């Protein structure tokens with residue numbers, strides 16, 4: 436299965452995908468795409484000899500309007516947003532319907548939406564005094580964090596003393612759940628039935 440992984444920063448989820456023993460023989464990461472040229476995740480891609488591409492209107496970048504063609508030419512089966520901060524253009528969403536997934540570091544549909552990224556999410560969870568949090572993997576639609584949820588992992592955070600502690604605990608689970616969902620997708624074990632996403 437051909438993957439394109441979209442990143443904006445650190446790239447620990449990209450690393451988890453590339454290090455996954457279970458995914459090793461079933462996925463081929465064709466390209467790592469970022470909205471920022473200087474992101475750490477590009478260094479990880481380079482270590483694995485994976486081509487990188489920056490999105491934008493400058494020369495040598497892929498423009499947002501040519502993104503859909505670019506992904507089609509690479510025969511991408513699944514687009515994985517792993518810390519990607521920009522909205523995916525509507526034509527890409529249409530052309531890759533139910534083939535774009537995102538990982539969010541909280542239990543959607545709470546604590547999502549515009550501006551809810553990075554530590555903002557964990558700060559909001561901390562301030563709410565919620566007792567549970569955890570990653571959500573969902574299909575991507577036209578707006579931030581609103582697509583149907585594929586998988587979630589609920590973890591106890593009743594004893595945490597800081598948002599950083601929540602982030603740390605959630606990240607451990609992110610690195611497990613994202614490769615898990617990608618594997619299920621590759622195996623054709625994710626389906627939508629009665630409007631709900633099921634993993635079979």
Ligand code: GRF
Pocket residue numbers: 442443444445446447448449476517518519538539540553609
């Ligand atoms: C993760 O917490 C992910 O859930 C969110 O952005 C962060 C990316 O981290 N969407 P990394 O770049 O994968 O380390």
